[in-house]
Structure formats: C-alpha cells, structure tokens
Amino acid sequence: MWYLCVFYHRLLEYRKPEFESLAGLFEGRSGPTTLEWRLPEDHHPDSPFHFVNLPSEEMARDIASRSILVKGIYELWGEGRSFEELEEAINSYPDDRKLLYLAPGTTFKITVESFGKAISSHEQSDRFQKLAFIPFKGKVNLRNPEHRFCLMDNDDYGDNNGLPPIVKRRIFFGREVGASDRKILQTYQLKSRKYLGPTAMDAEMAFLMANQAQVKPGKLVYDPFVGTGSILIAAAHFGAMTMGADIDIRVVRDGRGPDCNVWSNFKQYGLPMPLSLLRADNNLPPWRSGLKEVFDAIICDPPYGVRAGGRKSGGRKLLKGVIGPYTVPDDKRTDHIPSTAPYSLVECVHDLLDLAARMLVMGGRLVYFYPVLREEDSPEPTFPEHPCFELIATCEQILSYRYSRVLLTMVKVAPYSEEIELAAKLKHIEFKENHLKWLEDGNLHSAVFSPADVQINGTGEKFSSKPKYRGKYV
Numbered sequence: 001m002w003y004l005c006v007f008y009h010r011l012l013e014y015r016k017p018e019f020e021s022l023a024g025l026f027e028g029r030s031g032p033t034t035l036e037w038r039l040p041e042d043h044h045p046d047s048p049f050h051f052v053n054l055p056s057e058e059m060a061r062d063i064a065s066r067s068i069l070v071k072g073i074y075e076l077w078g079e080g081r082s083f084e085e086l087e088e089a090i091n092s093y094p095d096d097r098k099l100l101y102l103a104p105g106t107t108f109k110i111t112v113e114s115f116g117k118a119i120s121s122h123e124q125s126d127r128f129q130k131l132a133f134i135p136f137k138g139k140v141n142l143r144n145p146e147h148r149f150c151l152m153d154n155d156d157y158g159d160n161n162g163l164p165p166i167v168k169r170r171i172f173f174g175r176e177v178g179a180s181d182r183k184i185l186q187t188y189q190l191k192s193r194k195y196l197g198p199t200a201m202d203a204e205m206a207f208l209m210a211n212q213a214q215v216k217p218g219k220l221v222y223d224p225f226v227g228t229g230s231i232l233i234a235a236a237h238f239g240a241m242t243m244g245a246d247i248d249i250r251v252v253r254d255g256r257g258p259d260c261n262v263w264s265n266f267k268q269y270g271l272p273m274p275l276s277l278l279r280a281d282n283n284l285p286p287w288r289s290g291l292k293e294v295f296d297a298i299i300c301d302p303p304y305g306v307r308a309g310g311r312k313s314g315g316r317k318l319l320k321g322v323i324g325p326y327t328v329p330d331d332k333r334t335d336h337i338p339s340t341a342p343y344s345l346v347e348c349v350h351d352l353l354d355l356a357a358r359m360l361v362m363g364g365r366l367v368y369f370y371p372v373l374r375e376e377d378s379p380e381p382t383f384p385e386h387p388c389f390e391l392i393a394t395c396e397q398i399l400s401y402r403y404s405r406v407l408l409t410m411v412k413v414a415p416y417s418e419e420i421e422l423a424a425k426l427k428h429i430e431f432k433e434n435h436l437k438w439l440e441d442g443n444l445h446s447a448v449f450s451p452a453d454v455q456i457n458g459t460g461e462k463f464s465s466k467p468k469y470r471g472k473y474v
C-alpha cells in the first residue's frame with residue numbers, strides 16, 4: 001500500500017537510504033521488501049513529502065519510530081492544490097478505510113502543520129474549520145488519542161521556504177501510522193556528554209550511521225577508529241554488542257581520568273559496556289590474531305588527515321625502510337607503545353576495506369565517511385571499490401563551500417579469498433593512481449584550511465554563491 005512519508009528537511013541525501021536500510025532491517029516480519037518511491041504532483045526530490053509503497057502498516061510504524069529523518073508516515077486520505085480539491089479527495093476515499101477511525105467511542109487528535117513556516121493559532125483554527133465536513137463521531141483527546149490525523153501543506157510563501165522554487169503548494173490530510181521520536185538526540189547530545197574529543201561524532205549522525213548499518217540487538221559492531229566511542233554508543237543504544245580500537249593508547253585506556261573516558265560515556269547512558277577496546281592499528285587489525293568473520297557491521301569515521309591525522313605503528317622502522325607488518329618485539333610486550341608515522345588516505349582506505357572484507361559476516365555492512373572536494377575544478381567523486389562489497393548508498397554532507405564528506409554504505413556480497421585479495425589489490429592500485437592521488441596531493445588539506453575566494457558584488461558587499469533554497473546545505 002502507498003503511504004505518505006514526511007521527512008525532516010535535513011541531510012537530504014540521507015533520508016531515503018536511511019528509510020531503505022530500516023525497511024531491510026524490519027522486513028523479516030513482513031517478508032522481503034522492494035520499495036517504490038513517488039513524488040507528489042509538482043514536487044521536487046528535496047521536498048519533505050514522498051509517497052512510498054510498504055507491505056504493512058506495522059513496518060511503517062517500525063521504520064518511523066526508529067528513524068532519525070522521518071517525521072511521520074501517514075495513510076493518505078486526500079490531497080489537493082486547494083481545500084476544495086482536498087475535500088473532494090477525502091470524500092471519495094473509501095468509507096471502509098475511514099469509518100473505523102471516525103467511529104463513536106474512539107478518541108482522536110488532529111494537528112496542523114505547514115512546511116517552512118510557523119502558523120498562528122488563528123490560522124490553525126481556520127484550517128480546522130475547513131475539515132468540519134469529515135464525520136468524526138469520537139471524542140477529541142489531545143494527550144493520548146487512539147487515532148492521530150494531520151493536515152499538512154507547503155504553503156505559498158514565495159521561494160523562501162527552504163524548497164526549490166518549482167515546488168507548488170499541495171495540501172495533504174492523513175491518518176498517522178507512525179511517528180519518529182527525536183528525543184534520543186537530546187538524550188545523547190554531545191554537549192551533555194562527559195568525555196569528548198575534537199572529532200567526536202555528533203549524535204544525529206552516529207544514529208544515522210547505526211541505521212545505515214542495520215544495527216539491532218544481538219549484532220556485533222566494530223569501530224576500528226573508536227576515539228571517544230560516539231558511534232559505538234549509538235550502536236549500543238540499538239542493542240548491539242560493541243567492540244572498538246584506536247591507535248591512541250590514551251584514548252582507549254585512560255581518557256581524561258577514571259570517570260571521564262570511553263567506558264564512562266557508556267556508563268553515563270546506562271548502556272552495556274563494549275566487549276573490548278583495543279589499542280590496535282588499522283593496518284595491524286585483529287584478524288592477524290586469528291579473528292575471522294565475526295562482525296555484523298563495521299562503522300567508523302576514519303582519520304583522513306583533515307582534522308585528526310591518521311597514524312600507523314612502526315614509525316622509526318618505517319623510516320629506516322623496513323616494510324611489512326610491524327611486530328612488537330617479545331621483550332617489549334608489556335607497556336610498550338610503538339612509535340607511529342603518518343598514515344595516508346590511500347593506505348587507510350585500503351586497510352579498512354581489507355579488514356572489513358575479512359572480518360564482516362556475509363551480508364554485513366561497512367558504513368564509513370569518505371572526504372570529497374567540491375570546487376569547480378574537482379573531478380566527479382569516485383568511491384573506493386572492493387570485489388567483496390556492493391556500494392548501496394552514498395550520502396553527501398556538505399561541510400563547507402569546498403569540502404564535503406560522503407557516508408558510504410557497503411554490503412558484503414562475496415566471501416574473502418586469496419583471489420579476491422589479489423583482485424582487491426589491483427582495484428586499489430587503479431583507484432590510487434586515478435582518483436586518490438589528486439585528493440592527497442595537498443588538495444584536500446587546502447580545501448579545508450585555506451580561505452575560500454569571496455566574491456564582491458557591484459555595491460562592494462561580500463556575497464556567496466549559496467543557493468536561495470537550502471537544498472543539500474541543511
């Protein structure tokens with residue numbers, strides 16, 4: 001059945017992939033799901049309103065209550081360009097779908113929402129009046145109604161409501177089948193977290209990453225660049241067992257003292273502690289000690305040398321030209337911290353894909369950020385590939401005029417083997433030569449740290465080329 005999905009006007013490229021990942025997560029109960037999407041008449045892909053075909057109301061409810069970017073999902077009773085058209089549509093919606101929810105003895109609540117503008121209580125009651133033709137026989141209950149309805153539109157406010165100007169006004173009325181709960185974002189907001197670092201992942205993004213990874217109770221989730229543990233906290237909130245690693249011993253062992261470290265962050269929210277936090281190097285990963293396909297998801301924000309520079313173990317040896325995996329000498333096994341050397345984007349991505357290919361279960365997901373330049377002369381972004389993985393989603397978040405990060409979601413579709421290891425190396429060399437070199441040759445760093453050219457208009461004022469509607473900037 002088709003439902004009206006209303007998204008928040010945020011992180012626009014993340015909305016459908018999150019929805020689709022959650023549909024996959026909940027499909028077990030309702031059978032396999034292939035989603036179809038449709039836009040309302042005269043709307044644009046950046047619109048908050050989308051129609052989606054779902055197998056059951058139960059799935060709609062599950063998705064909405066878990067999602068970060070879905071505001072609500074509705075059984076649409078009618079839509080139109082004007083209230084007259086809306087009334088006609090609601091009247092012709094089948095009675096057998098309506099009467100149950102209008103029956104005597106039921107309780108209900110109607111809310112009025114207008115996209116891109118707060119409406120006055122006067123305007124609200126005016127709109128309620130326009131729904132007087134619907135034969136509600138139940139009682140209004142504002143606190144705990146059995147049935148909720150919503151009248152929604154994107155009113156005509158010129159081109160200043162955050163949407164592309166081509167989007168025309170459309171009014172919708174529907175019965176709510178599921179609504180989101182963004183209260184978790186308040187609970188987990190960084191400003192009230194005890195142990196923080198300069199690159200701690202914000203709560204909204206950490207939950208989105210966990211949703212992309214289809215985290216659920218009983219799954220084992222690994223973050224090889226765990227830092228302050230923000231991503232694993234989101235995974236643990238959704239019931240996963242967690243495990244993390246970081247090259248920085250101060251991060252995983254000490255933090256800022258006995259009550260201010262990764263462990264205390266988990267304690268602060270009453271979440272189960274990680275199974276382990278390792279001092280481990282992404283290029284000396286746990287598979288070397290015999291662990292094989294154990295993780296259901298690997299979720300991380302790798303150090304690309306932008307804000308947190310990547311490091312790898314074996315600094316002095318590497319400088320002396322010793323190639324091959326660094327091993328801690330036997331006599332230094334206790335309390336030894338290897339020296340480190342810079343770790344390039346190329347190596348980091350290669351090692352991450354290799355680690356994920358070896359250690360994820362089949363169907364497991366790798367969810368991670370990848371940096372992208374947005375300048376006019378930057379080549380179209382190309383993303384790393386690996387024969388074990390299918391790339392299923394790329395979601396850009398613009399961080400400045402010149403620099404973005406893209407959340408990549410990859411699914412393991414083939415088991416690891418020696419042939420695959422070789423094929424992956426070839427793919428990696430090709431990628432390194434053709435795409436990564438350019439990004440590494442100082443271009444990424446300068447895009448982030450040097451000031452953007454500011455244009456001056458005829459009146460001498462500074463202006464930017466920011467589009468009128470907020471699009472991907474939200």
Ligand SMILES: C[S@@+](CC[C@H](N)C(=O)[O-])C[C@H]1O[C@@H](n2cnc3c(N)ncnc32)[C@H](O)[C@@H]1O
Pocket residue numbers: 197199200201224225226227228229230231245246247248251280281282283300301302303308309310311312313343
């Ligand atoms: C972008 S931060 C991750 C922040 C983390 N998501 C958080 O919420 O706090 C990258 C982390 O990777 C670690 N790191 C750098 N090089 C590494 C390597 N070769 N292996 C493992 N961790 C590394 C850094 O110490 C840093 O904590």
